[in-house]
Amino acid sequence: MTTPRVVVTGLGIAAPNGLGTEEYWAATRAGKTGISRITRFDPAQYPAKLAGEVPGFSAADHLPSRLLAQTDHMTRLALVATDWALEDAGVDPKALPEYSMGVVTASSSGGFEFGQGELQKLWSQGSQHVSAYQSFAWFYAVNSGQISIRNGMKGPSGVVVSDQAGGLDALAQARRQIRKGTALIVSGSIDASICPWGWVAQLAGGRLSTSEAADRAYLPFDEAAAGHVPGEGGAILILEDEQAALARGAEVYGEIAGYGATFDPAPGSGREPGLRKAIEVALADAGVDASDVDVVFADAAAVPELDRIEAEAINAVFGPQGVPVTAPKTMTGRLYSGAAPLDVATALLAIREGLIPATTHVEPDPGHDLDLVCGQPRTSDLRTALILARGHGGFNAALVVRAA
Amino acid sequence: MSGRRVVITGVGVTAPGGVGSGNFWNLLSEGRTATRGITFFDSSQFRSRVAAEADFDPEEHGLSTQEIRRMDRAAQMAVVTAREAVADSGLDLTALDPYRTGVTIGSAVGATMGLDEEYRVVSDSGRLDLVDHTYAVPHLYNYLVPSSFSAEVAWAVGAEGPATVVSTGCTSGLDSVGHAVELIREGSTDVMVAGASDAPISPITLACFDAIKATTPRNDDPEHASRPFDGTRNGFVLGEGSAVFVLEELESARRRGAHIYAEIAGYASRCNAFHMTGLRPDGTEMAEAITVALDEARMNGDAIDYINAHGSGTKQNDRHETAAFKKSLGDHAYRTPVSSIKSMVGHSLGAIGSIEIAASVLAMKHNVVPPTANLHTPDPECDLDYVPLTAREHRTDAVLTVGSGFGGFQSAMVLARPERSLA
Amino acid sequence: MATEAFTLEDLKRILREGAGADENVDLDGDILDMEFEELGYESLALLETCGRIEREYAITLDDNVISDAKTPRALLDAVTAHLAGAAAPVAA
Numbered sequence: 001m002t003t004p005r006v007v008v009t010g011l012g013i014a015a016p017n018g019l020g021t022e023e024y025w026a027a028t029r030a031g032k033t034g035i036s037r038i039t040r041f042d043p044a045q046y047p048a049k050l051a052g053e054v055p056g057f058s059a060a061d062h063l064p065s066r067l068l069a070q071t072d073h074m075t076r077l078a079l080v081a082t083d084w085a086l087e088d089a090g091v092d093p094k095a096l097p098e099y100s101m102g103v104v105t106a107s108s109s110g111g112f113e114f115g116q117g118e119l120q121k122l123w124s125q126g127s128q129h130v131s132a133y134q135s136f137a138w139f140y141a142v143n144s145g146q147i148s149i150r151n152g153m154k155g156p157s158g159v160v161v162s163d164q165a166g167g168l169d170a171l172a173q174a175r176r177q178i179r180k181g182t183a184l185i186v187s188g189s190i191d192a193s194i195c196p197w198g199w200v201a202q203l204a205g206g207r208l209s210t211s212e213a214a215d216r217a218y219l220p221f222d223e224a225a226a227g228h229v230p231g232e233g234g235a236i237l238i239l240e241d242e243q244a245a246l247a248r249g250a251e252v253y254g255e256i257a258g259y260g261a262t263f264d265p266a267p268g269s270g271r272e273p274g275l276r277k278a279i280e281v282a283l284a285d286a287g288v289d290a291s292d293v294d295v296v297f298a299d300a301a302a303v304p305e306l307d308r309i310e311a312e313a314i315n316a317v318f319g320p321q322g323v324p325v326t327a328p329k330t331m332t333g334r335l336y337s338g339a340a341p342l343d344v345a346t347a348l349l350a351i352r353e354g355l356i357p358a359t360t361h362v363e364p365d366p367g368h369d370l371d372l373v374c375g376q377p378r379t380s381d382l383r384t385a386l387i388l389a390r391g392h393g394g395f396n397a398a399l400v401v402r403a404a
Numbered sequence: 405m406s407g408r409r410v411v412i413t414g415v416g417v418t419a420p421g422g423v424g425s426g427n428f429w430n431l432l433s434e435g436r437t438a439t440r441g442i443t444f445f446d447s448s449q450f451r452s453r454v455a456a457e458a459d460f461d462p463e464e465h466g467l468s469t470q471e472i473r474r475m476d477r478a479a480q481m482a483v484v485t486a487r488e489a490v491a492d493s494g495l496d497l498t499a500l501d502p503y504r505t506g507v508t509i510g511s512a513v514g515a516t517m518g519l520d521e522e523y524r525v526v527s528d529s530g531r532l533d534l535v536d537h538t539y540a541v542p543h544l545y546n547y548l549v550p551s552s553f554s555a556e557v558a559w560a561v562g563a564e565g566p567a568t569v570v571s572t573g574c575t576s577g578l579d580s581v582g583h584a585v586e587l588i589r590e591g592s593t594d595v596m597v598a599g600a601s602d603a604p605i606s607p608i609t610l611a612c613f614d615a616i617k618a619t620t621p622r623n624d625d626p627e628h629a630s631r632p633f634d635g636t637r638n639g640f641v642l643g644e645g646s647a648v649f650v651l652e653e654l655e656s657a658r659r660r661g662a663h664i665y666a667e668i669a670g671y672a673s674r675c676n677a678f679h680m681t682g683l684r685p686d687g688t689e690m691a692e693a694i695t696v697a698l699d700e701a702r703m704n705g706d707a708i709d710y711i712n713a714h715g716s717g718t719k720q721n722d723r724h725e726t727a728a729f730k731k732s733l734g735d736h737a738y739r740t741p742v743s744s745i746k747s748m749v750g751h752s753l754g755a756i757g758s759i760e761i762a763a764s765v766l767a768m769k770h771n772v773v774p775p776t777a778n779l780h781t782p783d784p785e786c787d788l789d790y791v792p793l794t795a796r797e798h799r800t801d802a803v804l805t806v807g808s809g810f811g812g813f814q815s816a817m818v819l820a821r822p823e824r825s826l827a
Numbered sequence: 828m829a830t831e832a833f834t835l836e837d838l839k840r841i842l843r844e845g846a847g848a849d850e851n852v853d854l855d856g857d858i859l860d861m862e863f864e865e866l867g868y869e870s871l872a873l874l875e876t877c878g879r880i881e882r883e884y885a886i887t888l889d890d891n892v893i894s895d896a897k898t899p900r901a902l903l904d905a906v907t908a909h910l911a912g913a914a915a916p917v918a919a
Contacts, residue, residue: 046537065847066867069875070680098677099692107571108549110514115608116535119523122611124530127449128882130611131845132875135618136680136810139513140550140571145811148675154689157675157813158579161514161569162551169568176586198548200526200537205545261566262503266559274564277503336549392545393555395567616874617890638890681871 006175007404008253009245010089010238011345012081014190016052016231016332020084025349028357029377033331035214035229041196048208050217051194052231052333070133071146072111074192074232078143079150081236082186086151089238090250091184093151102155102182103147104174105236106166106189106337107140113195114138147186155182163391164299165261167234167340168399172259174239183244188341192232202230205392207303215361218334220300220327221307221372223365228302231329234338235345252404253348257384258286264394275313275396279386282398283317288384290318293400295356295373295380297343297387300327300334310388311368320369324378328357340389344401347385351403356380410585411822412665413657414493414650416485416599417762420456420643420749423465424488428749428759429766432774433795437748439641441626442605450610452619454626456643456750457605460484471556474543476515478755479553481646482601486557490597493650494662497562497595506565506593507558509648510580510600512573512754512809513609514550520606522547557597557648565593573809574714575673576600577647577757578817582671584651594656599648600758609642616681618718628778630751632715632744633722633790635783640716643750647758654822665765666803670701670818681810683720687728690806693816694732701818702826703802705733708740708818710773710798712764712805713790715744716751719783721808726786728806728814741798743791747777757807757815764803764819773798833884833906835859838876838899845879846872859900866899880906 011021016034018024027034034052043049059068059076062083068076086093093101115138121129136142141159148157156177160169167189174187193202202208209227211217218229245252260281262274283290296318299310314325328346329339350356356378364372383403390396415425421438422428431438439456447453458481462472465484472480486507490497497505522544526535546552554567566587570580577600584598613619620639622629631637657664674696676689698705714725729737745763752759767773772795779792802820807813839854848854849867858866863873873893881888886909896902 041534045534064850065843066849066872067847069845069847070871099674102675108551112548115519116523118612119520119608120527120530120533122530122608123524123527127607127611127614128878130608130615132612132615132871132878134608134612135616136573139573139810140569141512141573141576141809141811141813142680144572145675145680145813148677148812149679152677154675154677154692156673157572158583158673159571160583161549161571162554162567163549166551166568169566173583176590193548196533196535197523197526200535200540201544201548203537204540204542205548206542261568263507263555263558263564263567265502265564266562271502271564274503277564281503391551392549393552394558395551395555615878616871617893621890679869679871682869 004179005242006178006239006256007242007245008237008348009240009250010085012085012236013345014054014077014081014233015342016054016233019054019056028328028331028346029355031358031360033214033360035217035333040194046199047210048203049212050214050229052229053194054233070137072114072137074111074190075142075146077233078190078236079146081190082147085236085238091238093153098152098154100155100183101153102177103144103153103157103186104170105144106160106170108161108163108191108336109193109198110140111138111142112193112198116195116197162395164336164339165389165391165395165397166337168389168397169261171256171344171399175256178239178241183241185239186236187239188234188236189337190234191336191338194232218302218330219362220302221364221368221370222362225302225304225307229333231333231335234335235341237341237345254351254404255402257402258282258400260285261397273309275310276316278396278398279313279317282400286400288400292384293323293386294382295385296323296325297347297385298325298327299388299390300329311370315369321371324356324373325370326356326373327359330360330362340387343387344399347387347401351382351385354379354381408589409654409667410588410651411654411657411667412649412765413652413662414489415665415762415765416488416492416648417759418458418460418481418485419645419759420458423460425762431748432745432763433772435775435777435794437627437777439626439629439750444605451614451621453623454629454641455605456641458645474546475556476518476547477603478511478515478601479556481603482509482553483556483560485646486561486597486648489648489650490561495650500595502562502564504565504594505563506587506596507554507563507567508570508580508584508596508598509553509557510570510576510754510758511550511553511602512571512576513602513604515547516609517603517606518547520608553601561597563597572813573811574753575757575807575809575813575815576754578807578815579673581758581761582817585668585671588651588653594653596651597648598651599646600755601646602753602755603644604753605642605644630717630747631778632717632747632776633783633786634779635781637717639718641750643752645752645755645759647762664822666768666819667822668817669820670697672696673813673815676812676814678812683724685723685727687724687731690725690728690808690814691731693814694804697816697818701820703818706736707802708804709800710767710803711740711742712760712803713742713744714806714808715746717746722783722786725806726788737788741773741791741796742788743774743776745774760805764805768800768803771797771800773800831910833903833910835899835903838903841879842876845875860898862897884910
């Protein structure tokens, strides 16, 4: 029995530089940033003031008011992105067997903004002021649950949390379920915690850029790298068994071909960080050599030490300047669990168009010895892309996508 | 890599009334309850003021002051429990390829205790909308993103393979272990340190369950407050705790002469796609998960000797899963002892699925079925054998354990002796 | 508080605030004797609604109100009875 191939047939994107796939891709190929001063609350008192906020999203235009009452911002984005992804895939979930569809998403901090509101009611007014919806609206499983309910999907479902690496872990888990026999999985992630409480928690992580200039704030692989700008959003992807997708005449973006994940050794062990190994596992899983990879979408932490570790891992596998590397997330900020699914979507769009989107505003540090695609997008015949993602604490994940 | 079978070779438990798997089993087999009036904080403003608190002292279990400070209680429990599991397995993880050992920890609500406490500080007890970062503790990010739980466990045991937190509400503890099984079966890892941990006994959790009247208001009789399948039950009792397992591939476990508690023979998860908190009385999706788990185990329902129920102590749940057992096992459901340990250790949300796996494999080890405590007046609509009040000696070679969670998740796992004949 | 009344308009306002409204239902129609379920409100929406009523009117509804009051009329009656009960000591 051969292992079924798993393909992507639909994309739903909500990104700081574009809502919807068309807007996002147009912005991304043009190098348009979505980073600006926070508007959702007044950031004046905080050392970091910039974020990537999704523009022009009016949930009431897309979702019934019964759902609005019980959902955090990130869940609303996820439900709408799912609608778009299903539409893009040409799938009507009501027409498919319920158990043949599942939902596997990643989360990092759940519905944190909703949670702040209820914590505030609890501590300022008393426990009886806490909403009935608090029991699930903030928790990590909420998007998978709400997506499954809205679309009548009863198949194997799940939620993984591995900080920013989780976005790839979710896609891998989705692929696993399809290989075990489920025809379609809604996967990916939308994340958001741009609220004062979330902001303070992110500041505590010590990796936020304090620059107030949108074009100087998030500069991975640059000598001036000094932390990242957080963003919100991400991408929802429709994954299907290739045979099932082809049988219904679906248009295929590409294949989820390989995946690998590792965890860094405990601090002070002196052992090598795990990213190189994750890449090697992913390439072996995809059955490709390093020379087959046409582009790498970097994790791009923009913390000098982490940039060095990533550059060393890439160079160890591909050789110095051995493969084009890019970080379009310089236009969106880091979207936590939403970042990697957005990178996977971007890679698939890049493959389709034969165009590597650029890393914006970065002057590459020659010490990293990377072929970083900077300034302008680069035209290139693309078949195979590698996407990297790392999570706070030592999570490493690598995923290979291949043209259909 | 097809045909790889996965077994449990190490067990660790931190539960109310019993830190360590031995103490935990003593509590269950004696039918004692660990539910009590809340002592962690002044709970007088809440509707439900009972909980199953664990007498867990991280210092006593060897965590350093620095570790205690940076970890939420749930992470502390996960680390201590993981160490017990690894020690119990007799496996020297440092002698193995660290990339071939992974970690999955389930948690429904993450570092909710730490978040609740720190929110109160940075918001000046809710007075500030724009909370004050200058009062934030440096490890607040570890509370924000609960993958820190898996990070801590991975460091503690020296694992460098895939690591993640699985968070599917109250089925997290089953789904985390189910996820780990899949990684070994497909060949991504050889060993998994897998389990779950939750420490939700905090004001915000009490408040949100008060708001939906899910927890019991039986505050005058906390020791007997958790009453699954009893006609007088009126909600669940919040609990806390952790259970972690060492999972290995069967052949390598046999080669090293490991004690094998059980094979994780089958696992499946389904969604009801119906409601974030509600359940339909027919139990269809849970029945589907059970059927698929049995198929995966290549077992007939008749082979199940004991059902470790979700048994949360809400009317809706008890009827839902009773229907699911009948639908999936037919008449055999009536002949099979069913019990809910939540009657004794409460409902620790994402952790309980793993704690119930621990109870299931210990039932197999001792050939004793733990009871459903506090079951005096059965709900006439729940007409199975729920093993009231006292444990029962009973040959137990195969156990079905199930969970049901907010979000609509329904999970089922079949544990069996690896030497059974395959259907 | 003794003179405070709880009207259908109050209920509709609280339902909309706390739980939204089903786009296919006209809450301003003749809904008094329709079941909440027909109006698009399940148990969770009613829990949220009753929680809001309790806070706004400083009353505590019995647990069985939510399961027993299946229509707006039944809920109005239950709340009104509580308000009358709460008012009695004040009047005395």
